[in-house]
Amino acid sequence: MTSDSSNPASRPGPCAIVVSRYNDSITSVMLDGAARAYLAAGGEDGSLAILEAPGAYELVSIASAAAGSGLYDSVVCLGCVIKGETDHDVHISGAVANGLVEISIKTGVPVAFGVLTTNTIEQARARAGGDVGNKGAEAMVAVLGAAGAIGALVEAKNNNTPGIRYAPGFEVPDKAGVAGKGV
Numbered sequence: 001m002t003s004d005s006s007n008p009a010s011r012p013g014p015c016a017i018v019v020s021r022y023n024d025s026i027t028s029v030m031l032d033g034a035a036r037a038y039l040a041a042g043g044e045d046g047s048l049a050i051l052e053a054p055g056a057y058e059l060v061s062i063a064s065a066a067a068g069s070g071l072y073d074s075v076v077c078l079g080c081v082i083k084g085e086t087d088h089d090v091h092i093s094g095a096v097a098n099g100l101v102e103i104s105i106k107t108g109v110p111v112a113f114g115v116l117t118t119n120t121i122e123q124a125r126a127r128a129g130g131d132v133g134n135k136g137a138e139a140m141v142a143v144l145g146a147a148g149a150i151g152a153l154v155e156a157k158n159n160n161t162p163g164i165r166y167a168p169g170f171e172v173p174d175k176a177g178v179a180g181k182g183v
Contacts, residue, residue: 011042013073016066020079022055029128030078030136037140060099067109074147079115093117110146114139
């Protein structure tokens with residue numbers, strides 16, 4: 001699988017987006033970015049599921065159900081946890097991060113952690129379509145690349161061709177230098 005959307009075989013497979021409605025003014029912008037990134041990569045609108053969660057903590061159970069359903073090649077989880085007066089944010093963020101990675105490992109379905117964990121609402125806005133970009137779109141690009149790599153491994157196994165190289169060809173951020181193509 002590559003990002004060449006002119007080839008139907010290279011289009012992204014079905015994807016579920018699980019979005020927290022807590023801090024909706026932030027997560028709705030991230031949802032829009034993720035959906036746009038899926039369509040820009042050649043995904044079909046009818047292959048994109050959007051599942052709402054009340055809050056970030058509930059992302060885990062809904063993502064687990066989506067990944068375990070056999071309906072989706074990938075799952076993107078979007079949420080926004082903003083630091084408050086207590087350590088509650090740390091517990092929520094850690095539980096969600098650990099839960100989502102466990103789902104990926106157990107199901108083999110890539111699950112993207114598109115959950116903002118910020119100190120302020122201004123930081124959240126900057127990462128949800130502001131001057132730092134749209135982390136929802138970045139999560140979608142990441143999960144599509146992971147799903148493509150897994151698909152390439154399955155294809156290589158089916159064809160008994162272990163010597164492969166998979167590069168999704170999506171533009172990815174490079175915080176250490178200039179943005180470039182993923183390798």
